[in-house]
Amino acid sequence: MDWFYSHRYTIGIVIGVIFGILARLNMLRTDYRQYPTYPHGKIIHISLGVIAAGLGAVAVPALLDKNYTAVTFLSLAAQQFRDVRNMERQSLSKIDELELVPRGAAYIEGIAMVFEGRNYLVIFTSFLASLFSILFPWYWGIAAGLMSIWMANYFKSGNKLGSIADIESVALRMDGPDLFVGNIYIMNVGLKDSRDKIVEHGLGFLVKPKNRNARVTLANLGQRQAILHDMSTLFGVYRDEGEPSLRPMAKLDMNTGTIGVFLLSQEKDIEKTTTALHRVPVLESAVRMPSEAGVNKGKGN
Numbered sequence: 001m002d003w004f005y006s007h008r009y010t011i012g013i014v015i016g017v018i019f020g021i022l023a024r025l026n027m028l029r030t031d032y033r034q035y036p037t038y039p040h041g042k043i044i045h046i047s048l049g050v051i052a053a054g055l056g057a058v059a060v061p062a063l064l065d066k067n068y069t070a071v072t073f074l075s076l077a078a079q080q081f082r083d084v085r086n087m088e089r090q091s092l093s094k095i096d097e098l099e100l101v102p103r104g105a106a107y108i109e110g111i112a113m114v115f116e117g118r119n120y121l122v123i124f125t126s127f128l129a130s131l132f133s134i135l136f137p138w139y140w141g142i143a144a145g146l147m148s149i150w151m152a153n154y155f156k157s158g159n160k161l162g163s164i165a166d167i168e169s170v171a172l173r174m175d176g177p178d179l180f181v182g183n184i185y186i187m188n189v190g191l192k193d194s195r196d197k198i199v200e201h202g203l204g205f206l207v208k209p210k211n212r213n214a215r216v217t218l219a220n221l222g223q224r225q226a227i228l229h230d231m232s233t234l235f236g237v238y239r240d241e242g243e244p245s246l247r248p249m250a251k252l253d254m255n256t257g258t259i260g261v262f263l264l265s266q267e268k269d270i271e272k273t274t275t276a277l278h279r280v281p282v283l284e285s286a287v288r289m290p291s292e293a294g295v296n297k298g299k300g301n
Contacts, residue, residue, distance in 0.1 A: 008134050009061045014139060016060065016130025019145030020053020021046075023125040023152050027118050037100030045115065048084060052077065056126030060134055077123070085116040101232035101240060101248055106222020110283045121152040134269045159287075161227065162278030164205045164214035165259075169270050172204045172262070182206050186251050187245070194245040198264065201238040203273055207250075207259040213289050215257035220286035224250035227261060230280050235273060236266030 133141025
């Protein structure tokens with residue numbers, strides 16, 4: 001016991017760093033969007049996670065020894081992670097120029113914000129694990145680390161489209177050259193060859209907001225572009241550069257707030273596409289809460 005007490009700072013730092021790294025690994029996923037890329041994109045983010053874990057763990061002994069000057073290094077870390085956000089934004093913006101269905105600026109900003117925020121969650125995890133390991137027996141540090149990873153895992157993802165809207169598959173309708181999803185006008189398709197391809201490969205969906213907040217969120221152009229990009233990434237898109245009539249679109253019914261989503265998928269599967277639409281992330285930058293405004297309270301959703 002005396003040995004553990006005399007080396008409690010070292011033990012606390014080691015446990016804090018380990019759980020900080022584990023938290024970053026737990027939050028690092030290369031999914032259908034293939035971002036971060038493997039292996040080099042992952043190496044970059046794991047390395048930054050190690051740095052964040054070290055900063056969070058070392059901050060505890062510095063505070064306990066009243067070495068407040070050392071804690072100022074956390075401000076340098078904050079600047080470093082803001083640079084990470086800028087790096088992600090610039091990289092994704094360059095890549096987006098080459099996408100057949102771009103992510104859009106709002107989606108890119110959301111991804112960049114996530115990568116910055118997850119480094120702060122790593123600092124939080126390593127700080128708590130280190131703190132409990134130093135002030136209490138080491139196994140309390142492990143318990144705090146596990147709880148912190150669970151909390152970080154909970155906060156790493158936000159709402160999905162299915163939580164704010166009802167999604168319904170509907171047939172596409174061609175009225176001469178005019179394309180409709182349900183009763184929502186999408187666009188004019190002049191070429192017969194393009195109309196034939198739309199009938200063969202096209203899918204239509206109505207996304208109906210559940211309340212007034214969801215209505216404003218879905219009207220956001222960035223959110224609509226995120227829907228189109230995710231669906232095109234998952235199921236492919238039947239188009240090439242220079243074919244504006246074969247472009248997936250999401251149009252707003254201004255009377256009801258319903259979004260008419262027109263997709264041109266290489267893999268035409270209504271059931272799978274409906275399931276995937278429910279899982280599209282709701283962008284933080286697109287979320288609006290007009291019902292929380294003082295002038296709107298008491299008027300319902």
